Amino acid sequence: MNNVIVYSKNNCMQCKMTKRFLKEHNVNFEERNINQDPKYLDTLKQQGFKSVPIVMQDNNAPIVGFRPDSLKELVG
Structure with a gap:
């Protein structure tokens, strides 16, 4: 698990x-x-x-929004 970047902003649930x-x-x-x-x-x-x-990891497609289903794939 490397190069995971989370773009965020203040007060964003x-x-x-x-x-x-x-x-x-x-x-x-x-x-x-x-x-x-x-x-x-x-x-x-x-x-x-x-x-x-927005969650980005290496060459994977970006994950936009809170998407537990897609985030589970990062956990693998």
């Missing part, structure tokens, strides 16, 4: 639930908060994303 799910399943991740560092927002907009959370 789906972001909190996604991060909690990953922590409970011992998945290490790097959080990139778009409120704390707006360059991440620009990066996401350039890629066509319009909401968070």
Whole structure:
């Protein structure tokens, strides 16, 4: 399990639930908060994303929103 990145923002319930799910399943991740560092927002907009959370891992398709079914695949 490597290179998991979670894009999030402040006061986002789906972001909190996604991060909690990953922590409970011992998945290490790097959080990139778009409120704390707006360059991440620009990066996401350039890629066509319009909401968070977004979970990215290596070459896997991004997971948008709180999706326990898809997150379970990361836990593997």
